[in-house]
Amino acid sequence: MRVAILSGGTGWHVQDLARAAADLGHHADVLDFRRLSAAAPGVTGTTDALAGYDGAIVRTMPAGSLEQIVFRMDLLHAAAANGVRVLNPPRAVEACVDKYLANVRFVRAGLPVPVTVACQRADDALAAFDALGGDVVVKPLFGAEGRGMVRVSDPELAWRTFRAIEQTGGVLYLQQFIRHPGWDARAFVIGGRVVAAMRRTSRDDWRTNVAQGGAAERMELAVPERDLAVRAARAVGAAVAGVDLLPGPRGEWYVIEVNAVPGWRALSAACDLDVATAVVRFLAEEYQA
Structure with a gap:
């Protein structure tokens, strides 16, 4: 089986997957998401990045512009539609x-799940803060490994935090602290x-x-x-x-x-x-x- 390991580098998990594929007798290539491309039928000198692979493992999604991220997800959807076993499926990654x-x-x-409120205005977040008992966890909508999360239980800190997120154009995502x-x-x-x-x-x-x-x-x-x-x-x-x-x-x-x-x-x-x-x-x- 030919497997593409999709990532933004060659970190520990990528190497572990490549080792496991080799141990099981499969051929694995590490592909950088930032170098992936696509071509319409009949275009010479270029090929779809995932053409010829039986499976693909999404290991990381490197940072990029909205257009770049959407394009990378489009490539995963196209590969899945062409019969490549994409793990995890694109819809799961998106969700x-x-x-x-x-x-x-x-x-x-x-x-x-904890009681959750998502909004775009600081005033709405402040109302939610009160409704959730004045003790919430504020999370970035996109993020992992606990980065960017903050527990807020002080009204003054809530005001400052919510205003700052609003000013940067972020979404205010609040969950009641459990x-x-x-x-x-x-x-x-x-x-x-x-x-x-x-x-x-x-x-x-x-x-x-x-x-x-x-x-x-x-x-x-x-x-x-x-x-x-x-x-x-x-x-x-x-x-x-x-x-x-x-x-x-x-x-x-x-x-x-x-x-x-x-x-x-x-x-x-x-x-x-x-x-x-x-x-x-x-x-x-x-x-x-």
Whole structure:
């Protein structure tokens, strides 16, 4: 099988996927999203970047202009339409990169999520801040690994934060802060089943992301939480997903996020699992795009 690993560089995850593909007897090429091109039929001297590949794994989406990002997503859609097994499917990538759209899918699927408000004016955000109890998490609409998130529980700080976001043309995305025991769960879903999970514990921070200093350890999820993770991945159409689940103060669980381009370095170490091999094997043997 010829596999394209789509990225913006050759980081650890890219190398891990290339190693796993070689171990399984597949040919893998690392392609930089920023160099991809397309050609209409009959144009000589140029070819579609994904022509000739059986599968493609979306590893990262490099920063770019709106036009560049849309074009890259168009290439993924075109490849999928031409029979390339694109993992994750473009619609899943689009949904998961947009926190509001993902949240809409979760709510539609009947999944428990924190009370959420998205708006464009600071005045609306201030009203939402009061309605949500004066303790919220403000998140960038596009973002990952806990970057750019801030907890706001002071009215003056809320005013300053919301005005600043409004002035930069951003979308104000607020979620009610859920009091949790200082940890959350990351479930790794492949093909509709949880293959591993880890507990991420905060170190002097309300954020539990490993990228923000959280500690990871292997965790066995109970059946209801495993089912919740699988349903969350299915809600956004992700065949491979990192699903973040947060325990609430009364024993309830919330779906916080689904990552369609999930990392697994900490999870592999904590769970002693070769995630890259599991992903490539799924792509080659099971995945039906």
